[in-house]
Amino acid sequence: MAKATFACGCFWSPEETFRKINGVTDAAVGYIGGHTENPTYEQVCSKQTGHAEAVEVEFDPEVTSYEDLLKVFWEIHDPTTMNRQGPDVGSQYRSAIFAHGPEQLAAAKASRDAAQQARHDDRKIVTEIVEAPTFWRAEDYHQQFIEKRRTRFGFKVA
Secondary structure (H helix, E strand, O other): OEEEEEEEOOOHHHHHHHHOOOOEEEEEEEEEOOOOOOOOHHHHHOOOOOOEEEEEEEEOOOOOOHHHHHHHHHHOOOOOOOOEEOOEEOHHHOEEEEEOOHHHHHHHHHHHHHHHHHOOOOOOOOOEEEEOOOEEEOOHHHOOHHHHHHHHOOOOOO
């Protein structure tokens, strides 16, 4: 198994999206890239920790590649907005790829360059690409949040 860590705004929807990919064995939401150890959601939302909301994806590279996960990352958010995704504003909502090793770092940078070249406008991709520091798993109530809401309110799960 391998890991990939992505920040692309609020972490609930990306977690659900990555969980549905064949070859992904787990996805967890959490906080990464800041200076506070084991931060809480409230601390991250205070914009004082430096952390981004992120999804840590565990995947089988024999089934799906890191490059495939990168393609999904670029498709599910706007990488041209600094510290913002839709109505969510703040550095915790920044676009970032936290690479696990030099191969992922190189692949992430190459995919960013390809995504920039493929754009049909002049907006610059502002996605941060760095080595992955410690990932702090978010509180249990954030894990599989969308799935839990569907189940709780009786919505049929797709």
